[in-house]
Amino acid sequence: MSSKMPILLILLIIGSVCLVLSLTLSLSEGLKMTLLIIAVIFNITSSVGLMIIGAKKTRESL
Numbered sequence: 001m002s003s004k005m006p007i008l009l010i011l012l013i014i015g016s017v018c019l020v021l022s023l024t025l026s027l028s029e030g031l032k033m034t035l036l037i038i039a040v041i042f043n044i045t046s047s048v049g050l051m052i053i054g055a056k057k058t059r060e061s062l
Contacts (some may be wrong), residue, residue: 005053008046015042 017040022035
């Protein structure tokens with residue numbers, strides 16, 4: 001298992017929680033936008049990183 005994988009999974013979880021909180025809670029507009037920006041950055045970063053790790057593992061197994 002890659003040493004970056006747990007960090008990327010934690011980023012994905014934090015990004016998902018931020019997204020859910022920003023969409024479900026009644027928050028001020030500034031806080032809502034901050035949570036959405038954090039969610040987008042964390043989710044995109046972790047998703048791309050996990051896809052790269054998965055592609056490398058797939059290539060190694062062939």
